[in-house]
Amino acid sequence: MDIIKELLTELESEGAITRKMLALVPEDRFDWAPHPKSMTLKQLATHLAEIPSWYALAVDQDELDFNEGAYQPTSIANSAELLALFEKSYQAGKAALQRLPEAALDKPWxxxxxxxxxxxxxxxxxxxxxxxxxxxxxxxxxxxLRLLDIPIPGSYGPSADEMG
Incomplete structure (x- = not known):
């Protein structure tokens, strides 16, 4: 089994689903949160958009120490910037996985x-x-999104909204 190829296939699949969800985030509700302990919609969507870049962290570094200040969430102002952030993160993550030698997979992180x-x-x-x-x-x-009455696309099959 080619593990890297499998990871890239999974990235492509998960990326397509994530892209659909992020496209639905209404920028006029960026500051909304369902609970005081919850992230705002903007914080959650931005975090989700950044995650594909974590593959580069895994490949290029052996450690991430939040106390060293190397990681700061990206600031976005609108939906276009959110989707652009996701595409940038996705491409960085994909490139990292493509250059990851399978022999390095068991190195500590x-x-x-x-x-x-x-x-x-x-x-x-x-x-x-x-x-x-x-x-x-x-x-x-x-x-x-459901709490904001925005129809949800399916992830691994049709959603209740798509079923009618």
């Missing part, structure tokens, strides 16, 4: 905030984590 370790895995584990984060946050976005 750590996500931390100083001494606090959030994820201690391998480069492959970080790639899988990014896929899981995409699916998780896309599902959150679906709930946000």
């Amino acid at each position: 750590v996500m931390r905030g100083g001494d606090a370790v959030y994820l201690d895995t391998t480069k492959y584990g970080m790639v899988r984590h990014a896929f899981a984060q995409t699916i998780h946050h896309r599902a959150q976005l679906g709930v946000f």
